[in-house]
Amino acid sequence: MRLYDKRIEDYDNEIAMILRKDQINTNLGNALPQTPEKLKQIRDLIRDYAAETEIVPPLQESEVIFHSGELIKMHPELFLYQKLLAVMINNFAWQNIVAGIPFNRRILLLPKCFSHADCPAKFDELGLLCEQCGRCDLADIISRADDLGYHTIVSEGTTSASVLLSSGQVECVIGVGCLHSFERSFPLAVKEAVPSIAIPLYNNDCKDSKVDEIWLNEVLANRKESNWNGWIDLDQLKKSVKSWFSKEKLQEFFDYTDDTVDIAINWIEKDGKRWRPLMMTAVYDALMGKSGEYNETIQKLAVSIECFHKASLVHDDIADDDDQRYGKPSLHKEYDVPVALNVGDLIVGYGYQMIAESGAKHIKSLLKVASRAHRDLSLGQGEELLWRSNGKLLSREEIIRIFSNKTSPAFEVALQFGAIQANAGSDVVDVISEYSTALGIAYQINDDLDDFKQNEIASGFNTVQPSMISCILNEKYPDKMNEWRRNQNSDILKWDETKAAMQEAEEMLADYKHKAMKSLCKLSNPNLKILLTRLLNRIVPE
Incomplete structure (x- = not known):
């Protein structure tokens, strides 16, 4: 243990x-x-x-x-x-x-205070341009790092390093600095899951700085083979995943010509973040070692996950009577409700067909995960629909349960599919379940906050579906909320009252993100732990 x-x-x-x-x-x-x-x-x-x-x-x-x-x-x-x-x-x-990352994929980040007080060097957009004048130890350290192939930056803060990291040219940072600076940068390093080594300066007063060069040289020269296959490039992976949703590819997978099928294919092909197939493929890569090549099995499983998601959007838009999706007419507005309902059901059927025809090793387990998520989604949607009809003010526990059923399962299906196909054990499956629950709740709270921030008026919350902010307002001002629901009078609630509820929701968001991160402490696979850390902060950004 x-x-x-x-x-x-x-x-x-x-x-x-x-x-x-x-x-x-x-x-x-x-x-x-x-x-x-x-x-x-x-x-x-x-x-x-x-x-x-x-x-x-x-x-x-x-x-x-x-x-x-x-x-x-x-x-x-x-x-x-x-x-x-x-x-x-x-x-x-x-x-x-x-140690497993090549030298030319590393950054050596040095503090400006390493340089001499009368340093004649100039700065460019990345940092100090050392002139090798010999007045301080900086030149010798830079020379050793350059000989090994490092990207060396002399600068205050981490902005320059972030530029190189985001460019994909490098994968890790060796940083020299004072303990205070490391304390400030730690949350950022955790958020981005950047492989890093920190070498503290002997002093914290930002002048005449010295470092244990024996330790630094030991770290700089440390190179050996490891099981590190490099960061999973989510942006590049997203491009691969997107190619599986072209009209031609979907027609090949669906293998049937019909007007209704054409409507379904056009709907699935439409815009979307495709987070779920991306997550599935990334987890598979993290556990198996990234390859960049994905056979038909992986592609069909990814398409099945998106089918379930896109079908739920069709049904959600009907229930919410939304006019648009992705900036275009929603399916029931483009055609009509009966057609949209039928197409949504067809897409669900194709989702299960993709699993059955995928040739996956663990189809029984995959079907169990997918069907359970489908059930939970319907239960969460059912609770929300009943709430609309009875006018009841929801408690936090009730709305969290709705979020857990409606949003979390979609993430869990994607993550579990990748893990199951990679032959992950029950320990990984259990962590993914706990992580997905917290991620789904955090995602929904964040979505609620985005809705309110866009409106910035008391009437900004959605009367069609429950939100965490309206739930908090229910608790604090039940009489006002009851009156608001009856009369739809935006003057009943003040913006300051709504803003205070939003701040409380933001605290809950941080708490659920923390729960998701904490669940990862049980993982023994660093590749998966790094990936899920980065995914959390991509899906639910600050």
Whole structure:
């Protein structure tokens, strides 16, 4: 059993107090040994600890706190070095993956304060252009890194590194900086799941900065084969997935000529983010090792997932009487309700047919996942439709249940299909289920917030379907909400009242994103953990 599988809330109270004492005395935990020997001693302690503990990147803050606490329990003298411990533990988690990344796919990010106070060098859009004047150690470090093939940047902040990372030219960052800067950048590194190693400066005063060059050189030169196959390029993968939804490809898969089939194909081909087939394929890649080549089995399973999604949109648009979808007439407006209902049902049928004809290894398991999600979606939709007819004010528990049934299963089907096809074990399947539930709820709350932000008036919430904001307003102002529902009078609720409810919903959104991230702590596959971390922040951005 992995040590941090137990709940953080159950940690020993004494350690929890120790780890939070720096809130009282900001000098505690900020210390840094001033000799290479002492730094290596601490690194060796972490290495020995990690030899008996599974540490899988990317680490969440809760995981770093846990491991730091365990080390302090065993070595109380390390209490003075809390923040250094956090950096080193995170380094250790990433070191094997970083070692597997070629030098020319790495960034060395150096701080400006490394340069001499009278440095004559100029800056371009990426950072300082060292003139190799010899006044400081910067030139020697840059030369060593350049000889290995690194992209070297001397700059304040991480903007320049982010530019290179987003370009796809590099995959990881070796960063040198003060402990304070690492503390600020940690949330960003977690969000993007960037393989990274941090080497702290001996001092934090931003002048005459020095670093343990023995440690830095050791990290820079570390290169060995690993099971790291590189980041899954979601943008490139999206292009591959999109090609499976061309009219020609869908006609090939559906293998039937008919006017109703043509309507169905045109509907499936229409715009959309195609998150679900993308997620399925990405999970498959993460578990199997990315290949960039996908046989008909993977393509048909991906199309089946999109069929279920597109059919639900047809039915949703009818239930909500929406005029448009993707900026064009919704299907029941383009034709009529009976035609749209029939086409939606046809698309569901084709979804199951794609699974049956896919040639997948575990068709029984796939059908079980798909049918259960179909059932849950209908239950969630049913609860929402009944809410519309009875005029009842929903509680948070009820609306979360609707979100769990309506939105989460669609994500779970996609993720589970990829995992099942990759022969994942029950441990992965269980994590995906927990992750999907939190992701679906977070996605729906975020969608609600987007609706309200676009309107910025009290009448902005959707009267056709329940939202978390309207639910919070129900709790706070039940009389006003009842009157609003009866009279549709936008003057009853003030915008400040609605805005306060939105802020509360934003806190709930953050909480469910945290739950999704926390569920990943149980994964032992770093490729999958990295992917699901990045997907969460793509699907539910800040």
